[in-house]
Amino acid sequence: MTAQADVGRYARQHARWHWSEIAFWVLALCCAFLFPSRFLIMSDIVRLALFALSLDLILGYAGIVSLGHAAFFGVGAYCAGLLALHGIVTEPVVALVMAGLAAMVVGFLTSFLVIRGVDLTRLMVTLGIALLLEALAERFSNITGGTDGLQGIEMAPILGLFAFDMFGKVGFFYSLAVLFALFLLARRIVHSPFGLSLRAIKNNPLRAAAVGVPVNRRLIAVYTLAAFYAGIAGALFTQTTALASLDVFAFERSADLMLVLVIGGSGYLYGGLIGAVVFRMLQEFFSNLTPQYWQFWIGLVLVVIVLVGRARMHRWALWAPNLIIGLLSGRKAIVAVPESDAS
């Protein structure tokens, strides 16, 4: 058997859908019916999940650390906002793709700066790019509306059929559909030979180069792709909330995103998704409990998560499910550890 066929077989094996994945998405869809009064926060979670997915592509798969991912989110958000505000492209789905492409262009151009240097340099460069864009948006407040943001954005119905409603129902289904479509794409990509080569680069760029992986070209490609994802997340934000102001570029947004991946785990696609759910729920829970000091409790939980370690927590969380599965199938349950932690 040739090496190529080996890779193909390995990739196919790992790309197979598991029942629990299908259940995950069914559950996500069910949320719409379980919590019909919470569409806005659920849309928020879906947008954050998509944004986290974007960071996971570069951080979890290619090992590029970034503290400035909000740059692309912001470009997408403003692009979608301006397109709608000036009536250039009124159909949301087309505008969404255009906003994503705009972010992609910015991503492509800045990727050349990012691939130079290693982790610390990259942190600084990405942070710098986001700050730069934020300052530009502030400087050209005649276009961006500055701190007050774009006022009076009105979204046309999706595909001319579904109008956005005040309580976010359409917005939620729209966001979820976009997330699902892009998730499928991401899933396809990370299980392709391209995705495998990214993992090789993450583990050891030098060795990857030695076996013939064009490291820089791959990094540029994935960075550009991630920018596209982040741009779409930003555009979704503007379209579903009809708001776009300077805080789309805010450093907190990029930093929160890191936290999401810390909670959910990087290097597997569901990490960002679960992280987004847990992070927003924690925020919601604590800020309801104490509107003034909730940040303290979030901080505390994060410290605990990092100290205890995700793997151990997963094991505790899965003690009961594993037990049930163990009893039902009559075999010893397997304790789950994410690959990234096991290695």
Added chain:
Amino acid sequence: MFVRSQMLLAAGAVAVIGALAPAPAQAQDAVKIGLILPMTGGQASTGKQIDNAVKLYMQQNGDTVAGRKIEIILKDDAAIPDNTKRLAQELIVNDKVNFIAGFGVTPAALAAAPLATQAKIPEIVMAAGTSIITERSPYIVRTSFTLAQSSTIIADWAVKNGIKKVATLTSDYAPGNDALNFFKQNFTAGGGQIVEEVKVPLANPDFAPFLQRMKDAKPDAMFVFVPAGQGGNFMKQYAERGLDKSGIKVIGPGDVMDDDLLDGMGDAALGTVTAHLYSAAHPSAKNKEFVASYKKAFGSRPGFMAVSGYDGMHLIYEALKKTGGKTDGDALIEAMKGMKWESPRGPVSIDPETRDIVQNIYIRKVEKVNGELYNVEFQTFEAVKDSGKTKK
């Protein structure tokens, strides 16, 4: 691989069901007020003052009006409008609130406006000060102020008091632009001249480079608007750059001399003349009592944001008394229109046409009273309407 997916499934399910489940329904007879304020982030001082004042009002006046219990649900929006919108929606749909109130910044108040209209619920704006806000929904009533009210008056005062050249420094967002435009309009109409115009980013207020430009322009005075909470930092840098010794005095709407921070500003603030709706030194019995009980409860001096929150609660209480505890939105708004009362800041009323506040604007000078800095009022303009709307 598949083991991991089981794990994620379980983790996801636990998290979602645990946190999204709606809170149990409360007793039916309580009147609920959703208070949305920036309790964290750059505008947190606004939120804190209003929250304190609301608590104080309820301590003093009891938590029952017209036979119904008042319940406050406080939410933190960190002054980010998409949070405000989400929280307002959840308060209306899930908690079934009868009022939404608070709103630290203009974009937040605007984001909630369509929800108030759709749900027919009064939106009591206790802070945000841009003129347009009350025009965005027939259910918005404001108990704070508009920048036009104080900016036009300080402009007229400056013209009359021999100030010819003014440099302006304003925060670059809607209220700052309102302040600047209304000041400029009245000041230049009176023959004054603007020699330098600087807009400072709202989020990152490092005033030093801007202050240097002010100094170089050599104006008679500088017109300053920064939102509540940033005044202390501004005056510190003003003194560090030596502008207090260069003879360039600060004038402006009173936001920069917020009572909350005034005493910590040091002697550089002495002699600053501002026009505003409230001073903790306002010489009325009502105010003396208000300041004393606020200080006793929270250990600090109340600022104009506290007074706006206090009056907001008063408005809600009085409206409920008028409707006999009925919480129909239209009836409440009707009850609020034209309402008059004596506030710690002086006599105020709600303009029946615009649902905006009509109040006295005072010209004040910073002086030392009993060793503490206070804005001492020396001239009063009575019953000032929002000129941002009357001009139209």
